[in-house]
Amino acid sequence: MAQAAGFLAELPGTVLRVARVGGTVFGYAVVFGPAALAARLRRRQWAHAGECLSSLLTSLGPSYIKIGQLLSTRRDLLPEQVCTELGRLADATPPPRRNRLEGVLRRAYQGRAWPFTEFDVTPVATGSIATIHRAVTSDGRQVAVKVRRPGxxxxxxxxxxxxxxxxxxxxxxxxxxxxxxxxxxxxxxxxxxxQLDFMAEREALGDLRTNLSEFAWVHIPAPLPELCSDDVLVMEYVEGLARRSPESLPQDARKTAARRVMSTVYEMLFVDGLVHCDLHPGNLYVSSDGSLVILDAGFVIKLSEPVRASFADFFINMAIGNGPLCAEIIIESAASIVEGCDLDGFRASLTELVAESTGARSSEFNLAKFAGRLFDLQRRFGLYPVPEFAFPLLSLLVVEGIVQGLDPELDFQAEAMPVLRRRNMPRASVNS
CATH class of the missing domain: 1.10.287 (Helix Hairpins)
Structure with missing residues (x-):
């Protein structure tokens, strides 16, 4: 009864949201559709098409902005001008009105002393879920204050x-x-x-710092738990952050950064099982010396041990070209298998796909296309993976575009081997 009452209470708002989403998409299609089609036919004016798409996603709201941020990393799949425009989505959303922002802060620190001697209400960054402000605590520490958008x-x-x-x-x-x-x-x-749960994000920041503490070239800002609340997350302020295009970095730094990005992600995937799924350019900064800064732990997922082990087993066997064992891992970990599934046909098809991909370098291996073909095989043969497999794939998909821009010759699979050798892999040989 309580659930039904809650649904009915939210029904008018949901209907209005449907109308807004549908109306916005229709309006953009009418106004910008012909121009986008013309650009597609002429193979140009992609920057304008990207600007229109970015504006549409911003109008639709935070859930859609996240999709655009993911797409912005895929310069291998989309025209560069479109990716450039989508890359601006991290800062595209206007900040909330000052009085609404102050209302959130007032409620967050109600009943206790105001903890800042300085607080800049003009955000240094504006995201789809929160704004980031620079402040100084009463004991003199420079901090970044993440304030959740009201509503x-x-x-x-x-x-x-x-x-x-x-x-x-x-x-x-x-x-x-x-x-x-x-x-x-x-x-x-x-x-x-x-990602709305700031207390969970605070814990994730601390866990990531602990898990990656041996990587001296990765910096993750430390949270200040005593100053955090449900709507406000306070962490150390990182000076000198700047978004740099790969071309602006020295060649050695680019290659170093590419390897470090992959080492960091593989450590999360194969060792810790705590995975950052949102390492787009607004959350991953590369310094001129190849060091990394990772921000925003809102989209951090803890993989279950079976999923972590199965994904690592699949990855290492793909790297060494063991297609038959890859197929067995997919079959054993499937969430469901349709009756009468041609398992032998699936094994043969997946073995062929793995053989085509083994040893491919960054410029040759496309994870999005590989994953698409893998999912197509699973759909055709009726083997459906556990949904949790989406998170490690998403993490790799987000950083793949970044790494390809830094070092197209990087061997994705070879870079994983040192990390995989450090974990217990009873089902695979790692002598290659």
Missing amino acids: IGRVMRRDFRLTGMAMSALQWLPKLRSMPFKIMHAQVGGAILH
Whole structure:
């Protein structure tokens, strides 16, 4: 009864959200569709098309901005001008009105002394979920204060319900009835909503700092727990952050940074199981000496041990070209397998796919295309993976575009071997 009452209470807002999303998309299609089509036909004016897409995603809200930030890293899949425009999404959202911002801060520190001697209400960065402000604490520490946008939780939860309805509709299609759409939506969509939980982000920052403490070239700002609340996250301020294009870095620094990015991500995936899934250029900064700064731990996922082990097993066997064992790992870890599935056909097809990909360098190996072909094989043969597999793939997809820009010759698979050798891999030989 309580759930039904809550649904009915939110129904008017959800209907309005549907109308706004639909109306916004339709309006942009009418106004900018012809120009975008002309640009596509003439293979130019991509910057204008990217600007229109960026503006559309900004209008739709935070859930859609996250999609644009992911796409901005994929210069191998999209025209460079489009990626450049999408890359501006990290700072595209205007800040909330000052009185609303002050209201959030007032409630956060209600009943205790104001902890800052200086606080700049003009944000140094504006994101889809929060704004970042520079401040000085009463004991003189320079800090960054992340303030959640007022009302953003309500908007994102409505978007979550909309995508849930879309997933339910897809479940009615005959060829898609076996796919675990509801579970996928609950896990992936739930992870996006998890970014609203600043207390969880505070814990994730601390855990990442601990897990990566041996990497002297990775810096993650330390949180100040005593100053944090449900709507405000306070952490140390990192000076000198600047977004640098790969071309602006010395060649040695580019190659060094590429290896360090992959080492960091592989450490998360294969050793710690605590994975940052949102390392787009607004959250991952590369210094001129190749050192890294990682920000914003809102989209950090703790993988279950079975998923972490299965993903690592699959990756290492893909790297050494053991297609048959890759197939067995997929089969054993599947969430569901349709009745009458041609398992031998799947094994043969996946073995062929792995053989094509083994040993490929960054410029030759495209994770998005590999993952697309893998998912297509699973769909065709009726083997559906556990939805949690989406998170390690998402993490790699986000950084792949960045790494390709830094060092196209980097061997993705070879860079994983030192990390994989440090974990117990009973199902694979790592002598290669």
